[in-house]
Amino acid sequence: MDSRLKDLAEKLDTGLIARREFLRKAAVVTGGTAAGLQALSKMAGAQSQTKLRVWLFKSFVTAGNDVLEKQIQNWAKDRKVTAEIDWATFGDREQKFVAAIEAGNPPDIAEMQILGPMRYKAALRDVSKVAGDIASARGGMLPFADKAMKLDGKFYGVPRYSMTTVFYIRKDIMEAKGLKPPTVYDPGVVEFARKTQDVSKGLYGFGQTLNRSDDGNGFMQNILWNYGGGAWDKDGKPALATTFRDQNLKALQFAVDTITKQKIQPPGVMGWTDVSNNEAFMAGNLVTTNNGASLYYAMVAKKHELASKTLLVLTPGGPAGSFVGSSCYNWGIFQKSKYADLCEDMIRYMEDEERFAEYMKVSVGQAGPVYKKRTENPYWKSDPNFNAIMQNIIRSVPTGYPGPVTPAAVEVYAQNTLTDMAGRVVTAGLSPEAALKEAHARVEEIYKARRS
Amino acid sequence: MSISTAELGAKTALGPKREGPLVGLARMLGPDHRLGYLFILPTVVLVLALVAYPFCYAIYLSLTRKYVGVPPVFVGFDNYVKLTFDGFFQRAVVNSFIFTFGSVAVKLVLGMVMALVLTSGIRFRSFWTGVLLIPWVAPTVVSALNFLWIFDYSLGVLNYMLVKVFHLLPQGVGWLSEPGTAMASVIGVNIWRGFPFFGISFLAGLRAIPAEMYEAAAVDGAGPLLRFRHVTLPGIRNILIIVMLLSTIWTFNDFQIVYILTKGGPGGATQVLPVFTYEIAFGAQRLGEAIAVALYMLPALAAVIIVLARYMRQGRSR
Numbered sequence: 071m072d073s074r075l076k077d078l079a080e081k082l083d084t085g086l087i088a089r090r091e092f093l094r095k096a097a098v099v100t101g102g103t104a105a106g107l108q109a110l111s112k113m114a115g116a117q118s119q120t121k122l123r124v125w126l127f128k129s130f131v132t133a134g135n136d137v138l139e140k141q142i143q144n145w146a147k148d149r150k151v152t153a154e155i156d157w158a159t160f161g162d163r164e165q166k167f168v169a170a171i172e173a174g175n176p177p178d179i180a181e182m183q184i185l186g187p188m189r190y191k192a193a194l195r196d197v198s199k200v201a202g203d204i205a206s207a208r209g210g211m212l213p214f215a216d217k218a219m220k221l222d223g224k225f226y227g228v229p230r231y232s233m234t235t236v237f238y239i240r241k242d243i244m245e246a247k248g249l250k251p252p253t254v255y256d257p258g259v260v261e262f263a264r265k266t267q268d269v270s271k272g273l274y275g276f277g278q279t280l281n282r283s284d285d286g287n288g289f290m291q292n293i294l295w296n297y298g299g300g301a302w303d304k305d306g307k308p309a310l311a312t313t314f315r316d317q318n319l320k321a322l323q324f325a326v327d328t329i330t331k332q333k334i335q336p337p338g339v340m341g342w343t344d345v346s347n348n349e350a351f352m353a354g355n356l357v358t359t360n361n362g363a364s365l366y367y368a369m370v371a372k373k374h375e376l377a378s379k380t381l382l383v384l385t386p387g388g389p390a391g392s393f394v395g396s397s398c399y400n401w402g403i404f405q406k407s408k409y410a411d412l413c414e415d416m417i418r419y420m421e422d423e424e425r426f427a428e429y430m431k432v433s434v435g436q437a438g439p440v441y442k443k444r445t446e447n448p449y450w451k452s453d454p455n456f457n458a459i460m461q462n463i464i465r466s467v468p469t470g471y472p473g474p475v476t477p478a479a480v481e482v483y484a485q486n487t488l489t490d491m492a493g494r495v496v497t498a499g500l501s502p503e504a505a506l507k508e509a510h511a512r513v514e515e516i517y518k519a520r521r522s
Numbered sequence: 523m524s525i526s527t528a529e530l531g532a533k534t535a536l537g538p539k540r541e542g543p544l545v546g547l548a549r550m551l552g553p554d555h556r557l558g559y560l561f562i563l564p565t566v567v568l569v570l571a572l573v574a575y576p577f578c579y580a581i582y583l584s585l586t587r588k589y590v591g592v593p594p595v596f597v598g599f600d601n602y603v604k605l606t607f608d609g610f611f612q613r614a615v616v617n618s619f620i621f622t623f624g625s626v627a628v629k630l631v632l633g634m635v636m637a638l639v640l641t642s643g644i645r646f647r648s649f650w651t652g653v654l655l656i657p658w659v660a661p662t663v664v665s666a667l668n669f670l671w672i673f674d675y676s677l678g679v680l681n682y683m684l685v686k687v688f689h690l691l692p693q694g695v696g697w698l699s700e701p702g703t704a705m706a707s708v709i710g711v712n713i714w715r716g717f718p719f720f721g722i723s724f725l726a727g728l729r730a731i732p733a734e735m736y737e738a739a740a741v742d743g744a745g746p747l748l749r750f751r752h753v754t755l756p757g758i759r760n761i762l763i764i765v766m767l768l769s770t771i772w773t774f775n776d777f778q779i780v781y782i783l784t785k786g787g788p789g790g791a792t793q794v795l796p797v798f799t800y801e802i803a804f805g806a807q808r809l810g811e812a813i814a815v816a817l818y819m820l821p822a823l824a825a826v827i828i829v830l831a832r833y834m835r836q837g838r839s840r
Contacts, residue, residue: 093557165804171591172809189807192591272676281699282787338675340788341698346674355676484805486787493789497701512610519808522587 074099121152122409122416125166125180127399128157129233130364133371133432141429145419151412160284160344164189164484171404178407179416184218184398184468185480187226194226195403200414201225204421209442214396218468218475227400228417229440231430233362234397234462235288240266240357241381251383255296256324259358259386263334266357275334277356279342280325280492286342289360290325290488291395295471296388297321301482301513306473308517311510321388322502326495340496352376360385362397363435363459370434382435382455385462396466398440438463478513478520487512580813588810601814611815613790614798618819620705621780621794622773625712629769630762632713633720638754640721641728651722658718666782669711673697673783698784701791708780708792715779716769723765727758767830771823795819 075096082092124142128135139155146153156177158166163183170176171193180186187194201219205211211219215229239251243266252258263275279286294300299317303309310318329335336350347359352374359365369377385394401420403413419425423444430437431449435456439445445464450456470479482488491509494500500508548555584601586594605611636654640647657665672680681694697707731753739749755762777796780786786793786801795815803812 089554168590168804168807190591192589282785336676337694338696338699340700341673341675341696341704341784343670343785349674350676353677481806484807485801486785486805489787490790493787493791495789497699497788497791508609516806519587 119150119152120409120412121154122146122179122412123154123156123177124416125156125158125177127163127181127183128159129433129436131367131433131436134429134437137429137432141420141425142416145416148419149412149415151409153416174406176404176406178409179401179403179413181230182227182400182402184396184400185475185483186400186402187219187221188475188477188480190402191221191226193404193406195405195407195410196224196226197228197401197403197414197417198225200417201228204228204418205441208423208444212440212442212445212464214463214466214468215398215400215440218396218398219400221475227398227402228421230399230401230421231426231433231436232397232438232440232463232466233364233399233436234394234438234459234466235285235360235362235385236382236458236462237385238351238359238361238365239381239383240376240379242379243357244381251381252386253384253392255293255386255388260328260332260334263357264332267334269333272355273357274336274355275357276328277336277339277342277347277350277359278328279339279346280329280489280496281340281342282486282489282493283342283344285344285347285360286489286492287483287486288395290492291469291483292385292393293321293325293388294318294488295393295467296386296390297324298388298390300471301488302470302473302476302479304472306470306476306479308510308513310513311506315506317390319502319506322492322495322506324388325492326502329496340493363433363438366455367434367436380455382458384458392465393471394462394466396468397438397463398468435459476520478517481516481520482513485512485516487516581817583810584814584817586810588808590807590809594810597810601811602818605811605814605818610790610793611798611818614786614793614795614815615819617705617792618774618794621709621712621776621792622770624705624709625716625773626766626769628709628713629717629720630766632717633724633765636717636721637724637728640725651725654721655718657715658722660715662715662778663782665715666711666779669707670698670783673707675699699788701788704784704788704792708783711779711783712773712776716773719769720765723761724758727761728754731757763830763833767827770826774819774823 078087078092078095078099081087082089087095126135126138126142135157142153142155156166167176167180167182167186167190171190176193182190201211202225205216210216211229212232215232219225219227219229237251244251244262247265249262249265252262259276265275267273267275278289280290291301294314294317297317297320299309299314299321301308301310303313307313329339336355339346347356347361348365348368350356351359351361351365352369354376363382366377366380366382368374369380385392387393401413401417403410403417407413426437426444427447427449430444430447435453438459439447439450445460450460468475469483470476473479487509491505494505494508495502552558583594585596585598587597587600588594640651640654644650672678675681675694675696678694678697680697681691684691685694695703698704735753735757736749739753744752775796776794777800780792780794780797781800784792786797795818799812799815802808802815806812
């Protein structure tokens with residue numbers, strides 16, 4: 071306790087001062103101390119370095135996270151600034167952005183996922199200059215990156231890398247059965263799964279949830295495209311139960327049939343989250359599954375016995391071709407930042423080819439190229455499994471395809487509309503047609519709300 | 523006898539001095555009343571800043587079309603009207619009621635059993651009390667993540683026990699992948715987590731009932747059931763109402779268990795209002811609509827609280 075307060079308390083106890091006088095003097099002492107502390111704090115603040123708040127994506131590839139942090143701290147040391155790094159991962163990154171933007175306190179710079187520029191456009195700076203400089207020095211952006219980052223003719227994100235999904239196959243089981251990797255889902259994956267699974271031993275031919283998750287949403291989006299359908303037409307208007315009704319119906323029927331009719335999926339697959347198929351594959355319970363490179367990284371990094379028995383191939387397709395949704399992690403600078411030039415400098419530093427190569431190599435296939443010249447890096451030939459990753463990235467298309475990336479398309483994806491559509495057939499017993507109509511009504515509603 | 527106006531004026535002036543409400547309040551608060559205002563000021567400011575202002579602002583936002591990073595546009599009751607006819611919202615309301623009442627009813631029974639057992643002559647009573655409190659003390663996120671693993675179809679311990687250890691089922695159950703079992707599972711976890719609160723509250727109430735009342739009832743020939751009905755239940759009536767009230771509110775607003783276990787799936791089968799609010803706010807980024815979802819059930823909950831509170835006060839006055 072402050073000695074002056076203690077004196078006052080003693081005087082009050084002995085009756086030397088009245089209670090009112092004690093309170094008045096105590097208030098003066100306390101107020102004075104608070105004012106002094108604030109002055110000290112200001113003096114201390116005036117001497118501190120420029121502080122840049124940097125938000126990064128914490129991926130499952132921990133070695134990549136370490137390199138990322140190290141490089142940013144090196145840059146900060148070099149520029150004599152402080153980089154305050156904060157991390158967010160799949161389940162909480164968007165919530166953090168929403169809360170920070172609404173509180174008027176976003177970071178200076180953030181690593182965002184592909185939908186970030188569209189979602190937070192109102193709070194982001196135009197980064198066309200730095201994006202253009204970096205891209206032109208690297209032979210230009212790959213088409214999907216250009217399409218996803220450029221909104222109304224301006225760039226709101228500087229592309230960094232692509233984290234695509236590929237099709238995982240247990241090579242040992244495939245070879246034992248004398249099979250080749252399937253190139254289409256129906257009948258390719260179905261027959262492959264039937265021939266390779268052994269339900270009595272808990273081994274299932276295919277593991278793909280249709281539950282609310284990134285994995286489920288990505289698969290549903292791809293399968294609609296594979297059948298020539300999709301949620302949007304080329305003008306960005308709702309097409310689920312109108313323009314592409316027949317194609318979407320066939321795609322939906324196939325997706326639910328893998329669970330209800332073909333019986334090639336584990337019984338609990340509708341309750342899976344994003345990590346469930348990783349766990350099931352590594353536990354030896356699946357012959358095939360769709361996943362990002364993080365699963366391969368986990369097996370390689372842990373020297374898992376299945377790492378050498380796993381084959382990564384192109385995602386299977388359907389009657390209209392083979393489609394994969396794009397991924398494009400990118401740097402965004404927030405309008406509120408007072409250090410836009412520093413942020414741009416940091417981006418240029420981080421996207422230096424040597425530094426990016428260091429990050430790419432420890433990421434074991436997860437940090438795929440978004441610029442043309444990076445596709446030529448010999449690293450992508452260092453492991454036969456990387457070819458599928460590279461090819462899937464190059465042909466990938468963004469949410470909203472065949473139309474543009476729109477706020478409505480982003481929201482339909484974020485609201486689990488497509489997985490709910492499948493879930494209503496598998497678990498609630500709706501007919502595919504009824505579920506398609508229900509989902510279309512939701513897409514229409516989102517489209518109208520976003521247009522207004 | 524008549525009194526002139528002047529006399530009346532003089533009598534009034536000489537009569538007892540009229541006191542305004544503030545003077546009366548000042549007298550009631552004592553000579554240091556000004557200091558009293560000063561002391562209460564921080565609390566008032568805090569309540570206004572941290573409760574009243576956000577609440578009023580939330581009501582305002584619910585009447586707007588508000589997207590993240592964009593100024594709100596006033597739309598009146600559009601959000602509420604739209605929600606009324608939204609099938610997904612309706613499903614979330616129904617699920618919320620099933621989740622809440624299914625959970626509270628079982629917690630009530632289990633809590634009562636727990637309290638009765640712990641007031642009986644059971645050995646190591648303190649130990650058992652501690653053990654039974656663990657679910658209530660453990661962080662909900664940790665519990666929910668553990669249950670996520672327990673319920674897993676192929677790697678979960680529950681199916682392993684049922685199928686491989688006890689041979690009770692020929693094959694595992696998709697606890698979180700079927701609508702019925704998914705709802706039952708999330709309710710089950712909520713019950714597991716919440717029943718110790720009922721039990722420990724009832725335990726406190728039971729200990730306050732004089733033993734003489736049970737003795738008198740026994741002398742009158744009342745068996746255990748009659749004693750429970752006519753002595754125990756009336757004795758803990760107020761606690762029972764408060765506990766049910768609190769639990770209803772907490773369960774209705776429970777987010778963590780459902781979000782971690784099912785995210786409202788499969789196919790929206792366990793979608794409850796807090797998860798729906800969260801999705802609309804952070805997934806769709808429609809903040810105005812999300813707040814409208816959160817506030818939509820407020821009048822109904824307030825009505826329940828008022829009715830129960832009034833019922834409780836009536837009971838006390840009797």
